[in-house]
Amino acid sequence: MKDCLGSPAEPVSRASPRPAQHRPDDEAFDAVVVGGGPAGATAAADLARAGHSVLLLDRMGRIKPCGGAVPPRLMADFAVPESLLVARIAGARIVAPSARSVDMPVGDGFVGMVDRESFDEWLRDRAARCGAERRAGSFLRLEPLPEGGSLVWYRAKGGTEERAVRARVVVGADGARSAVAKQCLPGATVPCVYAYHEIVRSPAPGTAAYDATRCDVHYDGSLSPDFYAWIFPHGETASIGTGSMQKGFGLRAAIGELRRKAGLEGAETLRREGAPIPLRPLRRWDDGRGVVLAGDAAGVVAPASGEGIYYAMLGGRLAADAAHGFLLSGDARALRRARRRFMRLHGGVFWILGIMQHYWYRDDGRRERFVSICRDRDVQQLTWDAYMNKELVKARPLAHARIFFKNLAHLTGLARA
Structure with a gap:
């Protein structure tokens, strides 16, 4: 375990598409973590390290659009090796609508960049090394059990049969449009920016305005009417993206314009990704019974900057700690600690x-x-x-x-x- 992770309302809806049968041979876990991004993988690893039986349920195969920046604090707090970094950023260039720009050098140190495809998989693999069981599948619903805990219904990847496992506590880390939150905390929604980016092959050094050691951030209404657009180096690739809360805004057209302005219209496009990103923490993260949220599901993405990886991992750790307290005490009030501690640390920011x-x-x-x-x-x-x-x-x-x-x-x- 030496390469494991470092130290550490409303009632649940009983509605389900059809009555579930509680079978004596249902698998049982102390905790089921729904979602294997940075929040879910961190929560699963911490709970397994604490000695609990953990199932990490993840859809797999999906990569969230993300600039991929991680601060040194993340590397230290979560024992992330520098070998996962695909680039080191020495500064940022802030670009105004008039095309005037301001360079902001980091000074001592650097900002790390990760590729979410490999970074998230490494976190999930570490959770498994810590003792969590990984399973590829899609969450369907929860069914509260009379004796406490829940049946967690899911469909295995590539399968059609519905399966269920028992869980004493559930951590919902399944993204901004969390199905866990939708069932267990009705009405718990926040406004989202819809983000879209294109991963392109990095151009040769000296190409146009591209700098492999600099993040470019564009504040321009034509590229985003209410957020910003970006060009973030990822070593052999680069993320070119934007986001907006405005329905109907042409995200793909804006990226095409940004690529033209940056001289990157000819760069090979490797993949395209889009997803909603919440910009305000939910007012409540637990259902008062046996469910607690983490990551995007809890809304912990920083406003203005859209930064989410560090906050997701911290939220996952705090959710795991709260779930651990609940599992030891049986007192569901322990689940409230996750949000309280997060807001005490970062609510002001x-x-x-x-x-x-x-x-x-x-x-x-x-x-x-x-x-x-x-x-x-x-x-x-x-x-x-x-x-x-x-x-x-x-x-x-x-x-x-x-x-x-x-x-x-x-x-x-x-x-x-």
Whole structure:
């Protein structure tokens, strides 16, 4: 186990398409984790390490659209080896609607980039090494059992028969449109950005505006009316993507335009992916009985930035810890700890980022001013400090004061864009 992971409402709906039969030979697990992304794989590994019997149920074969950036804090907290990194990023270029750009060097250190296809599989494999049983299949529904726990109904990949296993606790980590959340926490939905990206073969060094050590972030209403577009290097490949909450916005057309602007229209396209990404944590993550949510299912993607891998893995760890407490005590109130602890750690950051997105992303005039703010050295330093360390930096009060007054000048129009 030495290569395992490092240290660590409303009642469930009883409706089901047809009455389930509780068979004496049903398999039983302490925990069933639905979804094998970073949140689910982390939760499964932690629960297995704690000595619980765990089933990790994942659909397999699906890759979430994702820029793939991971901070050093993730590598340290979750014992992720640097061998999984496909690129090291030395800085970011922020591009305004006018095409003016601002370079933001990281300074000491780097931001790691991962490819979700191999990264997620490594996490699932590690969960199995920790003792979790992996199974490929699609979640169907939960049926509460009179004696406690649930029957978890699923369909094995490639099969047609419905199967069931017993679970004392269920971790729902099955994405933004979580089927677990839909059944167990009715009405628990949040607005989502729909993200779309194209994975292309990386161009030769020096091609157009592409830099294999830099992330490009475009704040331009023609590329996204309410979010941003990006070009993120992944070593031999690159992610070119955008997102929007606006129904009917042409995501593919926007990516075509971005590729043209960046001189990447001729780059070979290897795959295309799209998915909804939540930008606000749910108000409740547990059903008060035996289900707790994690990752996108709980809404833990940072507003404004759309960053989700670190928060998903932390959410998975906190959900596992809460589930562990429930399994030991039998007290479903233990499941509430996952959300409480997450919001205590990161609720303030999410609140600030939500305000930023609401104000600065509304039109191109504000986007232009936002990019101007990014020129400020104090802003750059504190931005990278907060990203790399995953906490609000409080050690530089004078810098915070200067940023406050500069933001105020931009908000009132006293500063030039």
